[in-house]
Amino acid sequence: xxxEHFGLERPPFKITPDTSMxxxxxxxxxxxxxxxxxxxxxxxxxxVVGEVGSGKTMLCRMLEVRLxxxxxxxxxxxxxxxxxxxxxxxxxxxxxxxxxxxxKLDVMQKLQDYLLRKHANNRQVVVFVEEAQSMPVxxxxxxxxxxxxxxxxxxxxxxxxxxxPELDDKxxxxxxxxxxxxxxxxxxxxxxxxxxxxxxxNFRLRAVGYRGPSIFNQRTANAVEKYxxxxxxxxxxxxxxxLMATFSDGSHEVKTSHVASAAKDSDFFKAINFSPVxxxxxxxxxxxxxxxxxxxxxxWISADDSAVAHEQARTNMLAMNSDVAALSAAxxxxxxxxxxxxxxxxxxxxxxxxxxxxxxxxxxxxEVDDSHFSIQLFMTQISDAQAVEDFLRNPPDxxxxxxxxxxxxxxxxxxxxxxxxxDFDSRKTARSILQSLPAEMKAAQPxxxxxxxxxxxxxxxx
Numbered sequence: 001x002x003x004e005h006f007g008l009e010r011p012p013f014k015i016t017p018d019t020s021m022x023x024x025x026x027x028x029x030x031x032x033x034x035x036x037x038x039x040x041x042x043x044x045x046x047x048v049v050g051e052v053g054s055g056k057t058m059l060c061r062m063l064e065v066r067l068x069x070x071x072x073x074x075x076x077x078x079x080x081x082x083x084x085x086x087x088x089x090x091x092x093x094x095x096x097x098x099x100x101x102x103x104k105l106d107v108m109q110k111l112q113d114y115l116l117r118k119h120a121n122n123r124q125v126v127v128f129v130e131e132a133q134s135m136p137v138x139x140x141x142x143x144x145x146x147x148x149x150x151x152x153x154x155x156x157x158x159x160x161x162x163x164x165p166e167l168d169d170k171x172x173x174x175x176x177x178x179x180x181x182x183x184x185x186x187x188x189x190x191x192x193x194x195x196x197x198x199x200x201x202n203f204r205l206r207a208v209g210y211r212g213p214s215i216f217n218q219r220t221a222n223a224v225e226k227y228x229x230x231x232x233x234x235x236x237x238x239x240x241x242x243l244m245a246t247f248s249d250g251s252h253e254v255k256t257s258h259v260a261s262a263a264k265d266s267d268f269f270k271a272i273n274f275s276p277v278x279x280x281x282x283x284x285x286x287x288x289x290x291x292x293x294x295x296x297x298x299x300w301i302s303a304d305d306s307a308v309a310h311e312q313a314r315t316n317m318l319a320m321n322s323d324v325a326a327l328s329a330a331x332x333x334x335x336x337x338x339x340x341x342x343x344x345x346x347x348x349x350x351x352x353x354x355x356x357x358x359x360x361x362x363x364x365x366x367e368v369d370d371s372h373f374s375i376q377l378f379m380t381q382i383s384d385a386q387a388v389e390d391f392l393r394n395p396p397d398x399x400x401x402x403x404x405x406x407x408x409x410x411x412x413x414x415x416x417x418x419x420x421x422x423d424f425d426s427r428k429t430a431r432s433i434l435q436s437l438p439a440e441m442k443a444a445q446p447x448x449x450x451x452x453x454x455x456x457x458x459x460x461x462x
Contacts, residue, residue, distance in 0.1 A: 191230025
């Protein structure tokens with residue numbers, strides 16, 4: 001729904017792993033390279049541990065992509081297998097002609113013959129086990145026995161266990177200490193810190209075609225990190241809903257209120273829970289402060305004095321409320337003038353044609369219906385005013401100069417000029433014109449803007 005609003009080609013924050021949007025920051029790229037090295041070395045069992053939603057499945061998918069030329073992968077998504085079933089499942093995934101009635105010994109022999117043929121052809125076979133923390137201890141032990149399949153110099157079957165932190169607890173049990181001794185490489189996926197969260201959000205947006213100023217800033221990224229605990233799946237869910245909230249507001253910059261609303265809607269919003277001990281300590285401190293302040297007073301205040309003080313406070317509050325109301329009314333009355341004055345200053349300091357279009361755009365936005373649409377051709381820093389002026393002096397032939405609008409706005413702390421084209425009373429008409437723009441103009445990633453959103457941009461920059 002919000003794709004057109006932000007000029008996106010496809011959703012940026014889907015929770016289904018998409019290898020074209022693999023983020024290499026926050027040590028994910030380094031972990032991928034290390035995993036590839038560990039698998040290609042063909043030694044021992046590999047373990048990858050991370051919280052739910054930390055990106056383990058994405059690493060699985062990336063390994064499949066990167067190793068497809070040299071490795072055959074057996075993917076076990078359901079770890080609740082008995083020791084007798086694990087062999088048959090592996091054989092079935094490798095398309096071996098194995099019947100369920102065959103004994104474990106027969107299946108093991110067929111599996112070894114297959115692996116020897118693969119080894120002769122310089123192909124590795126790797127078993128990926130997801131949610132390994134849920135695998136029964138006896139089945140984990142069976143996996144250790146599978147890792148015994150080898151030649152004189154090489155392992156025939158490589159194992160990679162992907163699991164939550166509970167996997168470490170399970171591997172610490174004495175009865176499977178032999179399996180733990182076979183683990184030669186261990187990786188832990190840490191949550192994203194705030195700075196990487198901002199980089200991740202921007203990376204995903206740019207990956208799906210966004211070309212404008214940053215939609216998220218460090219403050220909103222910090223909020224996303226706080227509510228998501230730095231877990232990539234939660235980040236995606238919150239960011240997706242925050243973009244929807246931003247779109248609903250007709251804005252192009254996510255605010256912390258949008259993030260908080262998205263987190264609450266996703267059930268990631270947790271109220272602060274003060275423990276009884278902390279509350280008791282606060283109560284004691286409050287009591288001590290009250291006693292101390294009381295000892296500093298010259299004497300007890302009489303009931304009459306208290307009544308006088310209360311009435312005086314009430315009078316002051318009413319006067320203050322009256323002043324605030326008057327100030328609010330004055331600001332409301334002059335808000336349009338303030339906005340116009342601010343944009344007039346930019347018009348006065350801009351080159352000739354740019355100044356003219358800034359004032360024309362101001363008049364147009366006063367008259368145009370909020371439900372109309374315009375095409376945002378491009379945005380540029382205010383320091384690039386001459387580039388906008390050059391565009392206005394030599395616009396493409398298919399554009400009507402009188403329908404080119406320019407306005408000044410603030411986005412993510414950056415002062416920008418937004419260059420628009422025309423006024424359309426329907427999205428369909430605006431889209432048809434957008435699609436007919438020449439390739440050189442489409443290179444700037446133009447997209448549709450609702451007039452109501454343009455007006456809010458002006459309000460937020462005034």
